[in-house]
Amino acid sequence: MATKATRQSFGEALVDVGAQYPNVVVMDADLSKSTMSCLFAEKYPDRFFEFGIAEANMIGAGAGMALAGKIPFVCSFACFITGRFDTIRMSVGYTHSNVKIVGTHAGIGIGEDGHSQMGLEDIALMRTIPGMIVIQPADERETKQAVEFAAAHGGPVYLRLTRQKLPDVNGDDYKFECGKGVQLAEGSDLTIFATGGTTHHALKAKDLLSNQGVDARVVNIASLKPMDEELVVRCAKETGCLFTVEDHSIIGGLGSAVAEIAAEKYPVPVKRWGILDVFGQSGSPDGLYTEYKIDAHGIAEAAAEFYKSVKK
Amino acid sequence: MAFELTRDISTLKSYARSIRMNSIKMLTEAGSGHPGGSLSAADVVAALLFGVMKHDPANPKWEQRDRFIMSKGHCIPAWYSALAAAGYFGEDELINLRKFGSPLQGHPDRMRLDALEASTGSLGQGLSIALGMAMAGKMDNASWRVYCMIGDGEAQEGQIWEAVMAAPKFKLNNLTVILDNNNGQIDGYVEDVMPLTPIDAKFRSFNWHVIAINGHDMEQILKALDEAQAAQDRPTLIWAKTLKGKGVSFMENQVGWHGKAPSVEQREQALVELAQS
16 A cells, blocks of 8 residues: 655645646745645746745735735644734635635644644634645645645635544545535445545544444545535434544544534534544654544444443 | 826926815715825825826726826825816716725725726735735736825834835836825824835835925925836835815814815815915
């Protein structure tokens, strides 16, 4: 199984859309070697702009570029770029500027750098902006298609990417569709919704749950806004309870998005799993996934407990 | 067809007077808003739209137009008044300022009014948008220019200085920023709230071309805007020293008039004074 960091796939995809769209420009805030926008900078130096450690101005300049007909990708770590929330809400959201905001190094999966560099609230923030599309791919194929979608879409997009390598979870014939989730594995007892760095762990958790006699369905949600309401409702009807897992605060992220739909359209028990309203910390990426119980074992344990509490 | 510009000083002064009078009328009708900064900005606004900028009221999205961004978005009544006088919409629309469903939002919303380039109102952001537009213009070798008005109180925002740092790096000689230095903000005088002096030296130290003018002297304004167009390798700051509430005796230099609408009686007095100015 191929494994690649979604930021690496992103860097390669940017070069591809750069060839396809002459109006694509890329901006970075002194992290181009980390966000991998440096690949675009090498290929298209005249369309790459280094803004230094000044994210707000970069985002605003992206809005200005977009209003003058360019298709800017503004890149930094998820925490830093969405930390300039007011600039995004006003200069991108309210202004309806065609800016692609790229936040890499999402979640505790970044590891040793610790909490200050971990984007753990970015999905929640970006979801609140009218018109903002929020996408988190789970593997290389999905990342490349998400970048292509972002370039083609006329409007603001937030793209959330990981630092850590991710194995393929989608098949060769996978086609990313905005507003659509994808069922990766069948199951009838409960549905596990996962996104980004947790998706491949959720697939392994399915096997562990199966050993305990729990038949879990696994759904990957790359399009966090708009959400696939029809799929959430169908899973609620067919499996009776929903479990979500994300490398993001359980407040405002995937779990909230699923719970909102279930509560309004087809109420069933929902368990939100992820970063439980606590800060991150230093550690190895794998070690942190284990400690915060969002690796396969942690997911299986939490999902089994939830299932028992619901179905007994 | 592009708007026919004028360099006649008395005509431009008359436009500025009309901008002030209409700003007072709209704000009184709205019952809220920001007269002080609209009045301080009126002369520069008149010089830009009627004397300098290429634009076409019949085609607000004309590609070759010069762009203007009111970064200090609360002073947009001055710009709305100028747009109406130029024919972008009827002057009768002005009384709908701040009313439900109006294209004339309390702070500019470009999605509701074609003639606006950006939505502003959270201070410190318009300059970055202007900077991005100027960068795009450079990439395309465009002949259009970008103008951006900021306030002195607004310059307390950190994002302003991020943009001030970036514009010379990208050699944006197609970007002209006008600092409407009226010395006032909501909580008091700028020098008391958070001093910025010497603001001209700050811009110079960031490698800007700086022109200091009296922001109510039409000849100086035009000369500075022309000089900015001639800048070869860097952006220009026109440091316009102005009077908050200019033209209305009881508003002049009174910070209390930053964000308060005149009463009907005050409106009448203001209009009498402005008509005689």
